[in-house]
Amino acid sequence: MxxxxxxxxxxxxxxxxxxxxxxxxxxxxxxxxxxxxxxxxxxxxxxxxxxxxxxxxxxxxxxxxxxxxxxxTEKLNRILEINEEEQYVVVEAGVVRSDLDSFLESKCFFLPPNPTETSSFIGGNIACNSSGSRTFKYGTMRDYVLALDIVLPDGEKVSLERNNKSLVVNCNYILEIKPSRVVEFKMPEVIYPNTTKNTAGYYLHRGMHTLDLFIGSEGTLGTITQAKIKILPKPSNVLGLIIFFDDLPKAFDFLDLNRKLSRKSFNGNNQTNDHLISARLIEFFDKNSLMLNFEEYPQIPKGSVCAFWIEQEYEQNREEQVVSAWLEHIAQFTPFTDQTWVAIEDSKHREFAEFRHKIPVKVFEMLSQSQFQKIGSDVATNDAVFQNYYFKLLRSLENSGLVYFIWGHFGNSHLHLNIIPRNEQENQLAEKIFDEHIAEAIMLGGTYSAEHGTGKLKRKYFQMMFGSEIVQKMKEIKLKFDPKNLLNRGVLFF
Ligand SMILES: Cc1cc2nc3c(=O)[nH]c(=O)nc-3n(C[C@H](O)[C@H](O)[C@H](O)COP(=O)(O)OP(=O)(O)OC[C@H]3O[C@@H](n4cnc5c(N)ncnc54)[C@H](O)[C@@H]3O)c2cc1C
Known part of the structure; x- marks a missing residue:
């Protein structure tokens, strides 16, 4: 060692x-x-x-x-097995996500949930139940974890397999991790947010699998050392579009319609003409985020107030139909249809992903130069209230005079707000706006954490969302696994 x-x-x-x-x-x-x-x-x-x-x-x-x-966990970095027939990989926790993605690509497979930061480890992705742009269609890491090896806080190793039905929590208070290790607790009645994504707090549902308690628990219950993960065949054809808008309400109408059409298509037959619009990701960039990339990408149309990045999988013989359906569709919402960026080849898709990734990287770089603690928000709400929520937030930001950037996984009504305070007064105002907009999301039944988790920085919002009684019950569960409170002390709980 x-x-x-x-x-x-x-x-x-x-x-x-x-x-x-x-x-x-x-x-x-x-x-x-x-x-x-x-x-x-x-x-x-x-x-x-x-x-x-x-x-x-x-x-x-x-x-x-x-x-x-x-x-x-950095040295636990081996890809141990790929089973192409049964469509899974077995990896150690310290495998870098980009290494796994390249390996899978070489075998014509992919792992759908795709956190933007590909230097993360797969163990971190599972510990945080990470997600990404493709979560709109494909869900989060939880949906792909088939088995985990976990070292409990005292050093005992357990192996949990999703297909082991004896690990399903049928009664409401016992987790039998293995015959020799039974953890008893009363399942709290937790009210979770009514969003399509949430990573706040422990996952506690009657009938859940024991595995699910560990996924998204941010390393507070055990150390993940190995995972068996479901993979899917890489789609042969993907269309990418970056679409610019001159009018924000119209951009939101575009979002609403796409969400509806795409969700309908996920449940239906993708081959019919009804389902020519079937996005697998719907990502948003506000005007300020676009401005960050403007120097490098002067082809961004002047007058753009926001943009959406869309990807859609399609059958080769429908390429023309799909592209023209999208362009017709886009023309109803923006005068910049002719300036829409289109990607068909892998290299172009990579350019689009880079364009997207550069935005948080540039903002986090600015924040790291700042003397103030970074707080970026990670809120999601229900689709029905998202537009009003966004416009209210925008009004308060515009009135504040602060420097801010908003981007996010709008397919899931999920946004990241980052503010760059230039002095102490602005820092206080930024904190106030963060608190207000997170409280508003929670009040609307949303979440303060759709994908980043609670860690040590968002514990006050954890309390705000679940209330102190539920937080205390979750802490009691943590202490059942870790009576000395030695592992990841301070994560989730004060
Ligand atoms: C530019 C940028 C973009 C991002 N985009 C996304 C995004 O699109 N979606 C998203 O979900 N997140 C995103 N993130 C957040 C981050 O990349 C993810 O949360 C990622 O999964 C963290 O992995 P990591 O290996 O870096 O974990 P770390 O930061 O090292 O740890 C995170 C937590 O997981 C615990 N942990 C790590 N490994 C293990 C293990 N083996 N066993 C138990 N606990 C463990 C740690 O103790 C800690 O509590 C982004 C971050 C950046 C900087």
Whole structure:
């Protein structure tokens, strides 16, 4: 096992992409699962708090330590098996997402939930139940995890398989992890948000599989060491479009109609003419986000107030039909139809993904230069209230005079707001606007965290959304697994 103690060497493990800065005594880097188990057993026996580290691309400070040591999963980085017939891969937790994606692509497969930051680890993706643009059609990581190997906080390793029906929680209070390890608790009655995405809090539903408690628990219940993940054959043809708008309400009408048509097509026969519009992703960029890319992409039409990035899979023999259906459709909503960017080849799709990725990267870079703690929002609401919610938020931002950027997975009524305060006064105003707009989303039945999680930075919103009684019950579940509260201390719970 590699052990790092020198401050220069451990610096990289003391923050994540949120910019939160922590401290720890040492970083342990086990080179295989047995070393990780021995390491965790020893830490537990000696009452040493430990924080599990993935790639550190998290945005809520989850892997940032504030005591004890860090245990990094970076050396557990092997792709162990691909079964093309049964369509799954088995990977260790520290496999970098872009490596897995390239490997799958070489075999003509793909893993649908696609967090934008591909330097993340697959273990981090599962721990956070990550999602991405394709979640609109394909769901989140939870929908693809077939089995997990987990090292519990005291060092005991358990293997949980989704097809093991004895792990389905039929009665409402017992989780039998394995015959020798039964964790008993009363299933709290949790009211979850009425959104299509949520990663806030533990997943607690009667009839759920034990596996689902660990997915999205942000590493508070155990360390994921290995995962068996469902994969799908890579679609042979994908159309990509970046569409610019000169009118925001019309852009929202476009969004509403696309969502409806696409969702209808997911349930129907994709070959009929009714379903020529069937987007697998619907991503939004506001005017300020577009401006960030303007210098590099002068072909962005002047006068654009926002843009949508769309992707759709199609059968080869329908290419012409699908492209013209989209262009006709777009023409109803924007005068910039002729300036729509179109991607058919892989290289062009990659350019579109880069265009998208550059926006958060540039904003996070600005935030990292700032003296203030980054808080980006990750809210989602129900589709029915999303438009009004967005316009209300926009009014308060415009009145504030703050520098802000909004983009997001609008297919799922999910947005990211980032504000760059230029001084202390603006920082306070930004915090007030964040609090108000998150409270408003929660009041509307939405969530403060559609995909980034709670970590250490969003604990107050966790309390706001679920109330202190449910948070306390979730904490009791955590303590059933980790009675000494050593693992990922401070994540989710104060
Ligand atoms: C530019 C940018 C874009 C992003 N876009 C998206 C997006 O589209 N969708 C999305 O969902 N997220 C997105 N994120 C957030 C982030 O990339 C994801 O949350 C990612 O899954 C975190 O993985 P990681 O390996 O970096 O985890 P880390 O940041 O290292 O850790 C995150 C949390 O998971 C825990 N953890 C990590 N590995 C394990 C493990 N093996 N076992 C148990 N717990 C573990 C950590 O303790 C911590 O609490 C984005 C981030 C950036 C910087």
């Amino acid at each position: 590699i052990i790092k103690e020198n401050l220069d060497e451990i610096q990289n493990y003391l923050s994540d992409s949120s910019n939160l800065k922590g401290f720890c005594q040492k970083v342990y880097i086990p080179e295989n699962v047995d070393e990780l188990i021995d390491c965790i057993k020893e830490l537990y026996q000696n009452d040493v708090p430990y924080t599990i580290s993935g790639a550190g691309t998290g945005l809520v400070g989850g892997r940032v330590p504030f005591d004890g040591v860090v245990v990094s």
